[in-house]
Amino acid sequence: ExxxxxxxxxxxxxxxxLRAYVDSxxxxxxxxxxxxxxxxxxMLSIPTAILTAMGVxxxxxxxxxxxxxxxxxxxxxxxxxxxxxxxxxxCGYCRNGLGYASRMASLGGEIxxxxxxxxxxxxxxxxxxxxxxxxxxxxxxxxxxxxxVPVYIIESPAAGQRESLMEGVHEQTIQFMVKEYKExxxxxxxxxxx
Numbered sequence: 001e002x003x004x005x006x007x008x009x010x011x012x013x014x015x016x017x018l019r020a021y022v023d024s025x026x027x028x029x030x031x032x033x034x035x036x037x038x039x040x041x042x043m044l045s046i047p048t049a050i051l052t053a054m055g056v057x058x059x060x061x062x063x064x065x066x067x068x069x070x071x072x073x074x075x076x077x078x079x080x081x082x083x084x085x086x087x088x089x090x091c092g093y094c095r096n097g098l099g100y101a102s103r104m105a106s107l108g109g110e111i112x113x114x115x116x117x118x119x120x121x122x123x124x125x126x127x128x129x130x131x132x133x134x135x136x137x138x139x140x141x142x143x144x145x146x147x148x149v150p151v152y153i154i155e156s157p158a159a160g161q162r163e164s165l166m167e168g169v170h171e172q173t174i175q176f177m178v179k180e181y182k183e184x185x186x187x188x189x190x191x192x193x194x
Contacts, residue, residue: 032057045131061097131156
């Protein structure tokens with residue numbers, strides 16, 4: 001059943017500022033491409049401040065799935081991912097990103113003309129994380145099949161509620177993340193040559 005014509009779509013006023021911010025983020029990726037700057041496709045749990053400090057523009061394919069869904073453009077990307085062998089019960093954000101990447105790869109790395117909001121530019125680097133859900137870890141590994149770019153996965157500890165309250169766990173988590181971020185910086189220095 002489609003949307004009812006007799007019921008207007010009410011939006012919160014805060015949505016407009018957020019939409020402008022999201023649009024500017026993806027436009028920033030396209031501007032970076034035009035300027036020859038590196039672009040990372042990343043996840044919200046990655047250290048974007050490190051990427052920014054290294055001159056890398058970051059865009060988020062997971063969030064782009066919501067743009068595709070809200071504009072009605074997700075269907076063909078989801079179908080393409082399924083045609084590439086990704087199951088229909090897999091996370092829709094991941095499938096949308098994989099379908100988008102597959103379509104982009106079929107166009108030689110160009111933004112699909114049907115991409116809403118101007119689309120996402122081809123990445124120079126894929127940066128994933130296992131934080132929050134298991135699909136995210138494998139999502140970025142799977143994206144690597146469509147692009148000849150490095151795939152870097154940042155480990156992120158996820159202590160359970162009881163474990164997180166145990167003595168020393170907070171400090172151990174901080175030490176673990178400092179080590180991960182230092183390794184990431186080292187990787188970026190080598191990859192970017194700066």
